[in-house]
Amino acid sequence: MNPTFLPFAKPTIDEATIAAVGEVLRSGWITSGPKVQAFEALLSEYLGGRTVRTFNSGTCTMEIALRIAGVGSGDEVITTPISWVATANVILEVGATPVFADIDPVTRNIDLDKLEAAITPRTKAIIPVYLSGLPVDMDRLYAIAAKHKLRVVEDAAQALGSSWNGKRIGSFGDLVSFSFQANKNITTTEGGCLVVNHADEARLAEKYRLQGVTRSGFDGLEVDVLGGKFNMTDVAAAVGLGQMAHIEAVTTKRRALAQHYFANFGSDFEARYGAQLPVADFENSNWHMYQLVLPERLPRAVFMEKMMEKQIGIGYHYPPIHLLKLYRERGFREGMFPVAERVGRQIVSLPMFHVMNESDVERAVDAVKSVLSQ
Numbered sequence: 430m431n432p433t434f435l436p437f438a439k440p441t442i443d444e445a446t447i448a449a450v451g452e453v454l455r456s457g458w459i460t461s462g463p464k465v466q467a468f469e470a471l472l473s474e475y476l477g478g479r480t481v482r483t484f485n486s487g488t489c490t491m492e493i494a495l496r497i498a499g500v501g502s503g504d505e506v507i508t509t510p511i512s513w514v515a516t517a518n519v520i521l522e523v524g525a526t527p528v529f530a531d532i533d534p535v536t537r538n539i540d541l542d543k544l545e546a547a548i549t550p551r552t553k554a555i556i557p558v559y560l561s562g563l564p565v566d567m568d569r570l571y572a573i574a575a576k577h578k579l580r581v582v583e584d585a586a587q588a589l590g591s592s593w594n595g596k597r598i599g600s601f602g603d604l605v606s607f608s609f610q611a612n613k614n615i616t617t618t619e620g621g622c623l624v625v626n627h628a629d630e631a632r633l634a635e636k637y638r639l640q641g642v643t644r645s646g647f648d649g650l651e652v653d654v655l656g657g658k659f660n661m662t663d664v665a666a667a668v669g670l671g672q673m674a675h676i677e678a679v680t681t682k683r684r685a686l687a688q689h690y691f692a693n694f695g696s697d698f699e700a701r702y703g704a705q706l707p708v709a710d711f712e713n714s715n716w717h718m719y720q721l722v723l724p725e726r727l728p729r730a731v732f733m734e735k736m737m738e739k740q741i742g743i744g745y746h747y748p749p750i751h752l753l754k755l756y757r758e759r760g761f762r763e764g765m766f767p768v769a770e771r772v773g774r775q776i777v778s779l780p781m782f783h784v785m786n787e788s789d790v791e792r793a794v795d796a797v798k799s800v801l802s803q
């Protein structure tokens with residue numbers, strides 16, 4: 430038997446959304462317009478009425494958030510080494526200095542004790558990342574920020590649908606950034622959005638995303654900040670509107686799939702195979718990914734190859750940022766963040782997308798156990 434390939438992630442666009450995109454393409458207005466406004470309004474409604482602005486990637490969303498927070502040259506920004514490199518790149522992009530704090534080995538998110546220890550008089554902002562959709566201790570995070578008078582730019586790229594004690598991520602806090610890249614729980618093909626605190630920040634967001642322009646009357650046009658070209662198109666927003674119709678179902682299904690993973694791995698899995706399961710959280714996490722940390726005895730590349738032979742796609746999220754060449758050139762070295770280095774070397778993402786079924790989970794678990802037994 431040759432089973433069909435099971436990818437680790439897969440976007441699903443329904444027929445109604447495809448039809449809605451067709452309508453936009455035929456309408457004569459394909460760039461930012463009414464669909465973007467409707468998508469921003471829907472996101473705002475989902476996020477407790479806070480103001481939301483959209484962009485053409487999660488990366489530029491983060492960069493604009495840093496600019497709105499006034500982060501620039503001479504400032505330090507603290508973040509985690511285990512994230513997509515975009516999280517640190519945007520700090521460099523605005524001319525600030527990235528400072529890393531090691532991760533917690535259980536949650537794999539930034540360790541808040543180490544974050545607090547890394548604060549200096551030059552620290553201006555912190556960027557927590559909610560890896561696979563699991564938030565950090567949000568009460569503690571905002572207590573640290575208040576105590577040290579720091580801005581928080583939440584890299585909630587993976588966390589749309591996640592919550593903290595019953596409150597949705599994005600419905601509270603400072604500046605909160607989401608991504609709608611193709612593999613995220615909700616996609617616009619590419620895109621992102623930022624939750625801001627008040628109308629002044631919303632106006633700044635609008636300027637930064639479109640060349641710094643403010644229009645008035647029929648022909649009034651002024652530019653007073655250096656903006657770029659970061660606006661979302663109506664084509665993308667139409668995809669997002671169609672996706673948002675399913676967000677509750679997507680989150681519920683992912684939680685059920687995660688639960689099925691735990692049930693099939695069984696309570697003796699970690700002791701028997703020496704691999705580490707994720708935190709079994711079904712209240713807060715949106716289960717953007719289901720990640721294992723492999724035992725050191727098994728090189729990740731070997732594991733991935735053997736899983737591929739069994740027709741199962743495996744991702745790895747992420748290699749430690751501080752060990753990438755661009756960051757080594759800025760003085761970061763092996764040994765600085767030992768937990769991140771160990772986790773970054775051995776972490777793998779198993780198949781997780783909402784149109785998977787329980788038998789797919791069982792197939793993935795059987796394959797993991799079989800590869801780990803060899």
Ligand SMILES: *Cc1c(COP(=O)(O)O)cnc(C)c1O
Nearest residue numbers: 486487488513515586608609610
């Ligand atoms: C996806 C992602 C980003 C970048 O978002 P893009 O939309 O791809 O630019 C940043 N940070 C994290 C944690 C992500 O998962």
